[in-house]
Amino acid sequence: MVDVGAKDVTRRVARAGGRIAMKARTLELIRAGTAKKGDVLGIARIAAIQAAKRASELIPLAHPLMLTRVAVDFAHVDEGPAVAIEVTVETRDRTGVEMEALTAVAAGLLTIYDMCKAVDRGMRIEGIRLLEKSGGRSGHYKVD
Numbered sequence: 001m002v003d004v005g006a007k008d009v010t011r012r013v014a015r016a017g018g019r020i021a022m023k024a025r026t027l028e029l030i031r032a033g034t035a036k037k038g039d040v041l042g043i044a045r046i047a048a049i050q051a052a053k054r055a056s057e058l059i060p061l062a063h064p065l066m067l068t069r070v071a072v073d074f075a076h077v078d079e080g081p082a083v084a085i086e087v088t089v090e091t092r093d094r095t096g097v098e099m100e101a102l103t104a105v106a107a108g109l110l111t112i113y114d115m116c117k118a119v120d121r122g123m124r125i126e127g128i129r130l131l132e133k134s135g136g137r138s139g140h141y142k143v144d
Helices: 024-032 040-053 098-116
Strands: 010-021 067-077 082-093 124-134
Touching: 010 098, 024 040, 024 067, 024 082, 024 098, 040 067, 040 082, 040 098, 067 098, 082 098, 098 124
Parallel strands: none
Antiparallel strands: 010 082, 010 124, 067 082
């Protein structure tokens, strides 16, 4: 692991996003809450939060961090159709939370896939990326 002991403790925020493209019928099941496995977005929200909290167990050499906030937002996208996810993760620590935000997005989208695969095996997870980060020596980054 990289030595971060000499870095200052600062507020660090990362925001990541992605989407899962699917058939229109699958999106309707999610919207209606009638998927066989239950509340797709509710379960995906919990999966994303859990993944953010456990990122250091999944990503080799990632530092374990005490997270102060994990916010998960979903949007239905008729064009495509798709479900978009955006996760914001915050901490007060010596290293950033980009990996936590990205891991959360991936887990949330994978959970949607798992819960809907019986009706749509052709779903595609797309565009997982860091959208914004702030805090620390590297400063502020925001996707154009």
